[in-house]
Amino acid sequence: QKEVEQNSGPLSVPEGAIASLNCTYSDRVSQSFFWYRQYSGKSPELIMSIYSNGDKEDGRFTAQLNKASQYVSLLIRDSQPSDSATYLCAVPLSGGYNKLIFGAGTRLAVHP
Amino acid sequence: EPEVTQTPSHQVTQMGQEVILRCVPISNHLYFYWYRQILGQKVEFLVSFYNNEISEKSEIFDDQFSVERPDGSNFTLKIRSTKLEDSAMYFCASTGQGRVEKLFFGSGTQLSVL
Numbered sequence: 001q002k003e004v005e006q007n008s009g010p011l012s013v014p015e016g017a018i019a020s021l022n023c024t025y026s027d028r029v030s031q032s033f034f035w036y037r038q039y040s041g042k043s044p045e046l047i048m049s050i051y052s053n054g055d056k057e058d059g060r061f062t063a064q065l066n067k068a069s070q071y072v073s074l075l076i077r078d079s080q081p082s083d084s085a086t087y088l089c090a091v092p093l094s095g096g097y098n099k100l101i102f103g104a105g106t107r108l109a110v111h112p
Numbered sequence: 113e114p115e116v117t118q119t120p121s122h123q124v125t126q127m128g129q130e131v132i133l134r135c136v137p138i139s140n141h142l143y144f145y146w147y148r149q150i151l152g153q154k155v156e157f158l159v160s161f162y163n164n165e166i167s168e169k170s171e172i173f174d175d176q177f178s179v180e181r182p183d184g185s186n187f188t189l190k191i192r193s194t195k196l197e198d199s200a201m202y203f204c205a206s207t208g209q210g211r212v213e214k215l216f217f218g219s220g221t222q223l224s225v226l
Contacts, residue, residue, distance in 0.1 A: 043203050043217035044155060099168050100215065102155040
């Protein structure tokens with residue numbers, strides 16, 4: 001069974017700090033990785049995608065990928081209370097571009 | 113920005129009843145999906161649909177479930193005989209590409225089976 005694992009949290013950080021969210025995946029051949037944000041009672045919203053080893057930055061968000069370690073992370077700089085949400089790591093099933101496997105998500109709480 | 117529309121936002125039904133959840137994907141999208149999320153649990157893939165047929169389905173998507181694109185705009189999920197464990201938020205999603213890189217989710221239908 002292909003899995004995506006995340007620490008459920010909650011991860012509590014003060015406003016302005018860096019939040020670091022981690023994800024591991026079991027499918028060695030996965031080529032693309034996604035981070036979604038989900039506010040309580042709302043639908044997932046794509047915030048970052050990453051395909052190559054290394055870092056990818058978009059505004060306050062940085063995704064980091066290490067395929068050898070099967071590890072992907074999301075850093076949120078200058079965390080704001082509005083960043084408080086559950087962050088879902090998602091990986092397409094190998095070779096199956098039709099099926100996105102989600103982790104259980106890490107709940108982030110940014111306190112003023 | 114274009115969006116995926118789902119109706120109703122909430123659906124309450126009695127166990128054993130049939131329900132139809134409706135979705136209007138983004139107009140030029142060709143690939144459609146249903147996911148569900150039981151309260152406090154993971155978002156789970158149910159089914160993908162392309163060119164008027166199912167591309168892939170999960171173990172959850174058994175004979176009680178069916179999908180249909182009855183016209184050029186709607187995409188529906190039917191549950192024939194609902195069970196208590198079908199209670200969940202059901203999300204419709206679509207993408208214009210044959211890949212899930214940019215998956216647009218609807219706002220969901222909260223299904224409660226009593």
